[in-house]
Amino acid sequence: MRHTISVLVENKFGVLARIAGLFSARGYNIASLAVSETFDPQISYMTIVVEAKDEKVLEQIHKQLNKLIDVITVTDFTKKDHLDRELILAKINYAAKDKPKLEAIFEKFVGKIVHHKADTATVEAVGDEQQIKALLEELDKFGIKELVRTGKLAISN
Amino acid sequence: MIGARILLESLKKQGVEIIFGYPGGQVLPIFDQLYDFDVKFILTRHEQGAAHAADGYARATGKVGVCLATSGPGATNLVTGIATAYMDSIPMVAITGQVGTHLIGNDAFQEADVTGITRPITKHNFLVKDVKDLARTIAEAFYIASSGRPGPVLIDIPVDVQRAETEFIWPEKINIRSYQPTYSGHPGQIKKAAKLISTAKKPIIYAGGGVITSGAHLELKELAQKIQAPVTTTFMGLGSFSGTHKLFLGMLGMHGTAYANHAVMASDLIIAVGARFDDRVTGRLDDFAPGAKVIHIDIDPSSISKNIRVDVPIVGDAKNILKQLICEIKKLPDTAQWLKTTEGWKNKYPLTYKDDSAMIKPQYILQELWKLTRGQAIICTEVGQSQMWACQWYQYLTPRTFISSGGLGTMGFGFPAAMGAKLGFPEKEVFNIAGDGSIQMNIQELATCVANKINVKVLIFNNGFLGMVRQWQELFYKKRYSYTPITSPDYVLLAKSYGAVGMRVTKKSEVRAVLQKAIRTQNTVFIDFRIEPEENVYPMVPAGSAINKMIEGLA
Numbered sequence: 090m091r092h093t094i095s096v097l098v099e100n101k102f103g104v105l106a107r108i109a110g111l112f113s114a115r116g117y118n119i120a121s122l123a124v125s126e127t128f129d130p131q132i133s134y135m136t137i138v139v140e141a142k143d144e145k146v147l148e149q150i151h152k153q154l155n156k157l158i159d160v161i162t163v164t165d166f167t168k169k170d171h172l173d174r175e176l177i178l179a180k181i182n183y184a185a186k187d188k189p190k191l192e193a194i195f196e197k198f199v200g201k202i203v204h205h206k207a208d209t210a211t212v213e214a215v216g217d218e219q220q221i222k223a224l225l226e227e228l229d230k231f232g233i234k235e236l237v238r239t240g241k242l243a244i245s246n
Numbered sequence: 247m248i249g250a251r252i253l254l255e256s257l258k259k260q261g262v263e264i265i266f267g268y269p270g271g272q273v274l275p276i277f278d279q280l281y282d283f284d285v286k287f288i289l290t291r292h293e294q295g296a297a298h299a300a301d302g303y304a305r306a307t308g309k310v311g312v313c314l315a316t317s318g319p320g321a322t323n324l325v326t327g328i329a330t331a332y333m334d335s336i337p338m339v340a341i342t343g344q345v346g347t348h349l350i351g352n353d354a355f356q357e358a359d360v361t362g363i364t365r366p367i368t369k370h371n372f373l374v375k376d377v378k379d380l381a382r383t384i385a386e387a388f389y390i391a392s393s394g395r396p397g398p399v400l401i402d403i404p405v406d407v408q409r410a411e412t413e414f415i416w417p418e419k420i421n422i423r424s425y426q427p428t429y430s431g432h433p434g435q436i437k438k439a440a441k442l443i444s445t446a447k448k449p450i451i452y453a454g455g456g457v458i459t460s461g462a463h464l465e466l467k468e469l470a471q472k473i474q475a476p477v478t479t480t481f482m483g484l485g486s487f488s489g490t491h492k493l494f495l496g497m498l499g500m501h502g503t504a505y506a507n508h509a510v511m512a513s514d515l516i517i518a519v520g521a522r523f524d525d526r527v528t529g530r531l532d533d534f535a536p537g538a539k540v541i542h543i544d545i546d547p548s549s550i551s552k553n554i555r556v557d558v559p560i561v562g563d564a565k566n567i568l569k570q571l572i573c574e575i576k577k578l579p580d581t582a583q584w585l586k587t588t589e590g591w592k593n594k595y596p597l598t599y600k601d602d603s604a605m606i607k608p609q610y611i612l613q614e615l616w617k618l619t620r621g622q623a624i625i626c627t628e629v630g631q632s633q634m635w636a637c638q639w640y641q642y643l644t645p646r647t648f649i650s651s652g653g654l655g656t657m658g659f660g661f662p663a664a665m666g667a668k669l670g671f672p673e674k675e676v677f678n679i680a681g682d683g684s685i686q687m688n689i690q691e692l693a694t695c696v697a698n699k700i701n702v703k704v705l706i707f708n709n710g711f712l713g714m715v716r717q718w719q720e721l722f723y724k725k726r727y728s729y730t731p732i733t734s735p736d737y738v739l740l741a742k743s744y745g746a747v748g749m750r751v752t753k754k755s756e757v758r759a760v761l762q763k764a765i766r767t768q769n770t771v772f773i774d775f776r777i778e779p780e781e782n783v784y785p786m787v788p789a790g791s792a793i794n795k796m797i798e799g800l801a
Contacts, residue, residue: 098424099424102373103361103365103373106362106365107365110365110366114366145551148551149548149552152547152548153548155547155548156546156547156548158369158370158390158422158424158425159370159424160424161423161424
């Protein structure tokens, strides 16, 4: 099962390597990872999505993260009321006649056509896991040439 | 003040009395300051020796051990020693030189990414890029190394930082917001534990290295006597409970006593104190102590419920928690019948060996050593059969008298660790129980011993084999002794060439006299005991079996 964990860490060099090392040393795969400074530049916020086969693994991940000296707090969002979002940028096949169809899609999803040229349109979109999944299915009908995504961001409600 | 001087002044502030190390290009400013600084410096003959010596000193004294090496190969040579300390939660600060900050990442001469290499084997590490951060970093390093669950901390200091000038400001208080170890146990959990103890019929105390780290041995004794529960210890816990106490069952696990293993398996309550249910202790997890509830006291939350399911976890310092727990137990369990049972196992399955050969039996040497020293010596060991015999055949009465690499099982640890222990306790007799394999791994430290008059006594159980691996080959690989027969130098001549004293014993009748002579000798002594070549360590639990399924080794 996938779990979303947020980790508040000291904004120092090497911290990301410590966190990544903790996962790799135990053979846990990170599904997505988003890191950036918080409003306090001394603190960084990480949102980690991890695949954990059972509660025991998840508990160890939680405890091992807490054990790292530079980790301030660890929050597991699995059973917590929270909000999550992901931003994607996608290049899709495009022809002028597709414009109304594409605009119709973005009436249902939060996003827009950023620009288009010749046979390609670049779109951006924001949403939670389900919304992004649904949107990608729609976009795939045009043909996705390239896709980048930020990974999930999560914050407690 | 320059960085190199700040380092030494900071170590002095921390009360460091002794540094083990080796010079090199990127620590020249530090060694220049050491030249006339008031601290004892022990020049080992290999950086690995320095790391193990600092570790041995820390294990014997409870203080933070300090080692120092140059960049690149100097630092990588510390790695085994750091990993050894990490696995056994030993407080240590390792200081390494690094190439100048402008060269880092350029594949400069003797450059290695030491903070990268040591990240998974240190409790924490630092690369100091600004001399203004140096004093605070050292204070933090010592605080982290010695608090909570202790462990090694590495400080990597580029050579230009060692030369840079700044004002020396020593931080008197250290507060790391992201690091706040829990020392006091949760009162509600302690109450729950007390209740479980009161209603237990077959309780057993399972004590580990955490008891020694926290200095909780007196509380452990009080608890055991109060509730009249038998006590078994892990390998790391040897010395936390007196080896001659009537409630003591010896060590448990793969080479533990049969009666300790039977007792744990049959118990209805395990009170684990500062131990981590390691695989060498539990054997096959699914079969481990099926009828037992578990109280687990540990300062490291990640040790709890890692391997086995725990009924009452209590996170905190063992000494604090045991004190409270002792007060909290109002109704005492009735263990009379249970103690009769464990006593019966003790009589039925004693530790034993066949004294049937003209050759010297290693167990006999340890029995004689016990008779001569009665638990007053510090016993260090290498790794393998000699180490396991030292666990079984010598009784440890007090903490910090048994010094050995547990978690990592590092061959070559014992001899340098013995140097460190002896420097911590010059008035005590320090022995290193070695095999002919292990002793050859850091034998160069003979020079360090002689040069610094560190009189340790090395007992080499010479059987011409890498004995523990040979034992596994005998039992599980059809006696195909693949690369386990090993040759040795002439240890008597070798010791002599270094300026130490070498002795050889080939007859059982000479063992006692030679040990006495070694104890009287004011020099480092190597004793080459020619022992029974294919003696095995028993009892033994084959890897992956339940711990009461032992190979006894006796018909």
